[in-house]
Amino acid sequence: xxxxxxxxxxxxxxxxxxxxxxxxxxxxxxxxxxxxxxxxxxxxxxxxxxxxxxxxxxxxxxxxxxxxxxxxxxxxxxxxxxxxxxxxxxxxxxxxxxxxxxxxxxxxxxxxxxxxxxxxxxxxxxxxxxxxxxxxxxxxxxxxxxxxxxxxxxxxxxxxxxxxxxxxxxxxxxxxxxxxxxxxxxxxxxxxxxxxxxxxxxxxxxxxxxxxxxxxxxxxxxxxxxxxxxxxxxxxxxxxxxxxxxxxxxxxxxxxxxxxxxxxxxxxxxxxxxxxxxxxxxxxxxxxxxxxxxxxxxxxxxxxxxxxxxxxxxxxxxxxxxxxxxxxxxxxxxxxxxxxxxxxxxxxxxxxxxxxxxxxxxxxxxxxxx
Amino acid sequence: xxxxxxxxxxxxxxxxxxxxxxxxxxxxxxxxxxxxxxxxxxxxxxxxxxxxxxxxxxxxxxxxxxxxxxxxxxxxxxxxxxxxxxxxxxxxxxxxxxxxxxxxxxxxxxxxxxxxxxxxxxxxxxxxxxxxxxxxxxxxxxxxxxxxxxxxxxxxxxxxxxxxxxxxxxxxxxxxxxxxxxxxxxxxxxxxxxxxxxxxxxxxxxxxxxxxxxxxxxxxxxxxxxxxxxxxxxxxxxxxxxxxxxxxxxxxxxxxxxxxxxxxxxxxxxxxxxxxxxxxxxxxxxxxxxxxxxxxxxxxxxxxxxxxxxxxxxxxxxxxxxxxxxxxxxxxxxxxxxxxxxxxxxxxxxxxxxxxxxxxxxxxxxxxxx
Numbered sequence: 001x002x003x004x005x006x007x008x009x010x011x012x013x014x015x016x017x018x019x020x021x022x023x024x025x026x027x028x029x030x031x032x033x034x035x036x037x038x039x040x041x042x043x044x045x046x047x048x049x050x051x052x053x054x055x056x057x058x059x060x061x062x063x064x065x066x067x068x069x070x071x072x073x074x075x076x077x078x079x080x081x082x083x084x085x086x087x088x089x090x091x092x093x094x095x096x097x098x099x100x101x102x103x104x105x106x107x108x109x110x111x112x113x114x115x116x117x118x119x120x121x122x123x124x125x126x127x128x129x130x131x132x133x134x135x136x137x138x139x140x141x142x143x144x145x146x147x148x149x150x151x152x153x154x155x156x157x158x159x160x161x162x163x164x165x166x167x168x169x170x171x172x173x174x175x176x177x178x179x180x181x182x183x184x185x186x187x188x189x190x191x192x193x194x195x196x197x198x199x200x201x202x203x204x205x206x207x208x209x210x211x212x213x214x215x216x217x218x219x220x221x222x223x224x225x226x227x228x229x230x231x232x233x234x235x236x237x238x239x240x241x242x243x244x245x246x247x248x249x250x251x252x253x254x255x256x257x258x259x260x261x262x263x264x265x266x267x268x269x270x271x272x273x274x275x276x277x278x279x280x281x282x283x284x285x286x287x288x289x290x291x292x293x294x295x296x297x298x299x300x301x302x303x304x305x306x307x308x309x310x311x312x313x314x315x316x317x318x319x320x321x322x323x324x325x326x327x328x329x330x331x332x333x334x335x336x337x338x339x340x341x342x343x344x345x346x347x348x349x350x351x352x353x354x355x356x357x358x359x360x361x362x363x364x365x366x367x368x369x370x
Numbered sequence: 371x372x373x374x375x376x377x378x379x380x381x382x383x384x385x386x387x388x389x390x391x392x393x394x395x396x397x398x399x400x401x402x403x404x405x406x407x408x409x410x411x412x413x414x415x416x417x418x419x420x421x422x423x424x425x426x427x428x429x430x431x432x433x434x435x436x437x438x439x440x441x442x443x444x445x446x447x448x449x450x451x452x453x454x455x456x457x458x459x460x461x462x463x464x465x466x467x468x469x470x471x472x473x474x475x476x477x478x479x480x481x482x483x484x485x486x487x488x489x490x491x492x493x494x495x496x497x498x499x500x501x502x503x504x505x506x507x508x509x510x511x512x513x514x515x516x517x518x519x520x521x522x523x524x525x526x527x528x529x530x531x532x533x534x535x536x537x538x539x540x541x542x543x544x545x546x547x548x549x550x551x552x553x554x555x556x557x558x559x560x561x562x563x564x565x566x567x568x569x570x571x572x573x574x575x576x577x578x579x580x581x582x583x584x585x586x587x588x589x590x591x592x593x594x595x596x597x598x599x600x601x602x603x604x605x606x607x608x609x610x611x612x613x614x615x616x617x618x619x620x621x622x623x624x625x626x627x628x629x630x631x632x633x634x635x636x637x638x639x640x641x642x643x644x645x646x647x648x649x650x651x652x653x654x655x656x657x658x659x660x661x662x663x664x665x666x667x668x669x670x671x672x673x674x675x676x677x678x679x680x681x682x683x684x685x686x687x688x689x690x691x692x693x694x695x696x697x698x699x700x701x702x703x704x705x706x707x708x709x710x711x712x713x714x715x716x717x718x719x720x721x722x723x724x725x726x727x728x729x730x731x732x733x734x735x736x737x738x739x740x
Contacts, residue, residue: 158535338717340694346710
C-alpha cells in the first residue's frame with residue numbers, strides 16, 4: 001500500500017535548493033511505501049511543469065535547469081487547477097518570501113492542497129490573512145488542506161511544534177522571550193561578547209565582516225530594521241492566543257541610523273555606517289560598566305498583551321548573553337512550566353536547517369494523509 | 371464529520387491522574403469534531419469497564435472510584451479483544467512502569483490498537499522487544515497501530531519528537547549529552563551549585579530533603595542507581611541508530627555506596643547514607659579546586675558506539691553546570707547542526723508535565739487516524 005503524493009515547489013534559492021536535495025534523498029529512502037512525484041518547480045520567471053504528472057528528475061537539480069528548459073510559471077489559479085486535477089493528494093512547498101503567493105494560501109487550502117513553508121509572510125502579515133488560512137486549514141478545524149510552517153521561526157528548531165503541543169494539550173503561554181535572528185545573534189555575540197575583554201570592535205566593522213561572509217541579507221538593513229524578528233514574534237504571539245493586527249502594530253526598534261534609512265543602496269549604507277559607530281559603542285560600554293551585554297531581543301507577555309523587539313541590556317550570566325555563533329534561543333514560560341522556562345536553542349538559520357524544518361513538515365502532512 | 375475514538379487507560383498514579391484530568395478538558399474543548407470515549411480505566415488490582423463502550427465519566431475522577439465500583443482488570447488478551455471489538459479506532463494509554471504490560475505492546479499494535487505511553491520499559495529493555503514493537507507499529511513501516519512515547523525522556527519536553535524529525539529528514543546524530551533525571555539534577559544543583567560559595571552540605575542531607583519533599587522515588591536508591599538515566603539514554607541511542615542490547619550493556623555508575631545496595635529498606639538506606647558523605651564531599655571539593663562542578667550526566671557517541679552514565683566534572687561555565695532546579699537538558703549534536711548543539715532544556719519530571727507529553731502523543735495519533 002503506497003501513498004501517492006504530488007508536490008509543487010516554488011522558490012529555488014538557498015532554502016529551495018537544499019530542500020530539493022533533501023527531498024530527493026527522502027523519496028529514495030521511502031520508495032517502498034511512498035510514491036512522491038515533484039510535478040512543478042518554479043521561480044519568479046520560469047518553471048518546470050510535468051503536464052502528465054510524471055516525476056521531474058531531482059537528482060543533481062540546479063536552478064539553471066529552469067532557465068534552460070523552463071516555461072513561464074503558472075498563474076496561481078492555474079497552479080491550483082493543475083494540482084487539484086492530479087488525481088492524488090498534493091502539497092505546495094512555498095520556499096519564497098513572497099506575500100503575493102502567501103496571500104493565496106487560503107485558496108490552495110480550500111482546494112484541498114496542503115502547504116509546507118518557511119515563508120513568514122502568510123502568518124505575520126495582516127491578521128485577516130492569518131484568520132483566513134486557519135479557517136480553511138484541515139489541521140485547525142477547517143475542511144481544507146493541512147498547513148505547516150515550522151521553519152518560519154528558528155528554521156528547523158522545534159519552536160512552532162512545541163508551542164502547538166503546549167496549547168493543544170491545554171497549557172497556557174504566559175511569556176516568551178528570545179533571540180530570533182541568527183544574523184543579529186551573530187552580530188552582537190561578536191560585537192559585545194559576554195565576558196569579553198578584547199578591545200571593542202566597531203559595530204560597522206562587525207556588520208561588514210558578516211555581510212562579506214554572507215551572514216546578512218544582501219542589504220544588511222533588511223536584518224537591522226528588526227522586521228524579521230517582529231514577524232517571528234507576531235507568529236508566536238498569535239499561536240499564544242493574542243490578537244496581533246500586524247508586525248508593525250507594536251514597538252520594533254530599528255538599528256538603522258535614521259539618516260541611512262533612505263540610503264539608495266546597500267553600498268551607500270555600508271559606506272556611511274561607520275559614522276554611527278560611536279552611538280552603538282556607547283551603548284555597549286554603558287552595559288559593560290553594569291556587568292551586562294547588549295542583545296537584540298524579542299519578547300511577549302500574554303497577560304499585558306505586550307510585544308517588544310529591540311536592544312536590551314542583560315546580565316552576563318543570562319542565558320541569552322551566553323549565546324554563541326548565530327544561535328537562536330527561545331524561552332517559553334507557561335502555566336504548567338511555571339517559573340522555569342522550556343528552552344529551545346541552536347542554529348536558527350541556513351539553507352539546510354531551514355529546508356530540514358520544511359521537510360519535517362512535509363513528513364507530518366504525509367503521515368496525516370489518508 | 372466527527373472521529374470516533376475509544377481509549378483505555380492503565381495506571382492511575384501521579385501521571386495517570388493528571389492525564390485523565392487533561393484528557394477530560396481536551397475532550398470538552400474538541401467535542402464538535404471528536405467523539406472520544408474512555409471505556410476502560412485500570413490499576414493493578416481493579417478496573418472500571420464500560421462494556422457497552424459508552425464513555426466513563428472523567429470529571430473529578432479519583433482512583434478511589436476504582437476500588438468502590440471496580441472489578442478485576444481484564445487480562446491482556448481480553449483487553450485486546452475488548453478494544454478490537456469496539457467498532458472504532460482504539461488507543462491504549464499505559465501510564466504504568468510495568469515491563470509485563472510493555473512486553474505485550476507488539477500484540478496490541480498488531481491488533482491495530484494505538485499506544486501512547488511514558489513507560490520507558492518497552493523501549494529500553496531487551497532489544498528484541500524494541501524490534502518487535504517497531505516492526506508492528508504503523509508509524510515505522512508496519513501495518514499495525516501507531517506508537518508514541520514522547521514522555522519516556524524529559525517528560526513533555528520535545529526530545530523524542532526532535533530526534534525523530536532529525537533522523538526522518540536525513541540528518542545523522544553524532545553525539546548526545548545531557549542531564550536526564552530531574553531528581554539527580556536537583557540533587558547536584560543543590561549539593562554543588564555552580565558558583566556557590568556556601569559551606570558544602572552533606573550529600574545525605576540533600577537526599578533527605580529531596581526525599582521528604584517527594585522529589586525522589588519512595589526508595590531513593592531507585593534514582594541513585596542511575597538506571598532511569600540508563601534507560602533514557604538507551605532509547606535515545608536506539609533512535610540514533612545504535613544497536614543497544616539492554617540498559618545494562620554499557621557503563622552505568624551507581625551512586626549507591628556498595629554496602630548499602632543490600633540495605634533491606636529505604637529507611638535503613640537513609641539511616642546509613644551519612645556514613646558515606648565524606649566520599650561524595652571529596653569529589654565535589656576536588657572538582658571545585660579545578661573550577662568545576664560534578665553533575666550526573668548521560669552521553670552517547672555514535673561513531674564510537676559508546677554510551678556512558680555517571681558523574682562528570684564540568685566547567686562552571688558549561689551549560690549543564692548552569693542548570694537550575696530539577697531541569698533536564700539534552701544537547702543533540704548532528705551532522706547538519708555541526709559543532710553547535712540543538713539544545714532542549716526545562717523541567718523533565720512531574721505528573722502534569724509527563725501527562726502533557728502523553729496527551730500530545732494522543733493528539734498526534736488522532737491526527738493520523740482516518
